[in-house]
Amino acid sequence: MQDSAIFDLSQARVCVIFNRGSGSKDDAEFIEAVTGALEPRAAEFALRRTGEGGNLADLARQAVEDGFDLILAAGGDGTQSAVAGALAGTDAVMGVLPGGTFNYFARDLGVGEELEDALETILEARVHRVDVGQINDLIFLNNVSFGAYPHILKTREGIYRRWGRSRLAAYWSVLVALRRLRRPMRLTARVGGQKRHFSTALVFVARSAYQLESFGLDGAEAIRNGQFAVLVAKAKRPLPLMGSAFRLAFGRSAKDSDFDLILTEELTIETDKPRQLVAHDGEKTLMRAPFHLKVLHDGLQVLLPADGSNKTDGAE
Known part of the structure; x- marks a missing residue:
């Protein structure tokens, strides 16, 4: 993991990719909390949503093409993985809004398993580069x-x-x-x-x-x-x-x-x-062998707590 600069949300164009098919959260309450916390603080704010079975990766790739600086994945590990696959190797920064069953990626990063902790991370964050996995042409996180x-x-x-x-x-x-x-x-x-x-x-x-x-x-x-x-x-x-x-x-x-x-x-x-x-990462795909797996070092830019704290300390 490689450290980078403090992230200035006030200068950022922010897009939330929201998976309505993820986890058991109340959608309206979740969206209200995210919008209320981030829209007043960002230079520009957009929320793009999909239902279960929708193509999250396409939404994330379009957000990159549209020039958003920060792209937030709202959902479980499958959602995080789909968005990361679109962002890996680009200049866009990824943020995590956990909304799944296990939220392993959020826990690994230490950004918090609960939405409130994750939003606190985004409001005061540093940009870090992290390693991701790749199997054939597919990016995975966990x-x-x-x-x-x-x-x-x-x-x-x-x-x-x-x-x-x-x-x-x-x-x-x-x-x-x-x-x-x-x-x-x-x-x-x-x-x-x-x-x-x-x-x-x-x-x-x-x-x-x-x-x-x-x-x-x-x-x-x-x-x-x-x-x-x-x-x-x-x-x-x-x-x-x-x-x-x-x-x-x-x-x-x-x-x-x-x-x-x-x-x-x-x-x-x-x-x-x-x-x-x-x-x-909690999803499944029929793939053709042989399977080539490699670690992409520093392949993804993500937001972590600016103070270096781990918001999942003590989590079960």
Whole structure:
């Protein structure tokens, strides 16, 4: 992460990209709070919104083309990732307005998990450059995964529709999806010219130090130093993988017993199928193998608290 200058909101053209399909927040209340806090302070203010299934990346790219200096992503990690993908490599600065279930990116940055804290950050902020992940042509912020996890997301969507969005529903979807798991995935990981072969139910490529630490897993420091933490589950079948999931939930997982750990800033994954469902920051996409993953160092400009504080300290 590279420090930059204090951000002068009074001189900035500000655009909020609002995802109406994200999280469980009350839309009108959320918009009123954001508009009330930022519109009087910015040189120019606009809010552009989409519904669930709308193209957030297109809205963000249009905001860049329209010359906005600060583009705020209002929503969960999927929203943050879509906006970041449009802003990475441009001169535009990204701000985070968390509105999802887990808000890992907001927690990683330390801008606050609650809207009030995030708005306080934006009002008095510094610009920093942060690393982001890339898989083929797709930018991601927290993680990508293969195998069981994309199917967990599919299951979670059905549970959310029936019972609403909550962390409890998210955890329950893990157990339901793992019970339906049928066969392991065979893959080859190429790292630094060497090949490693695996038969596994799950591969998890992490870019979120906060997420790894919350699970009690190794690799967070490597992430802060600009690498991926690649966790390959040793479990191949539903019951052993469910055991690993329970140990993760209770902070008792150890990489030696449950996962192989690879630390690298670039790798290629080849799978036994030419197309795989890939989970990325809470979303899922059918993608074509092989999968080339690399860390884009200083690839995104974001706003962080000007005083260097971490507004997620003590968050669960």
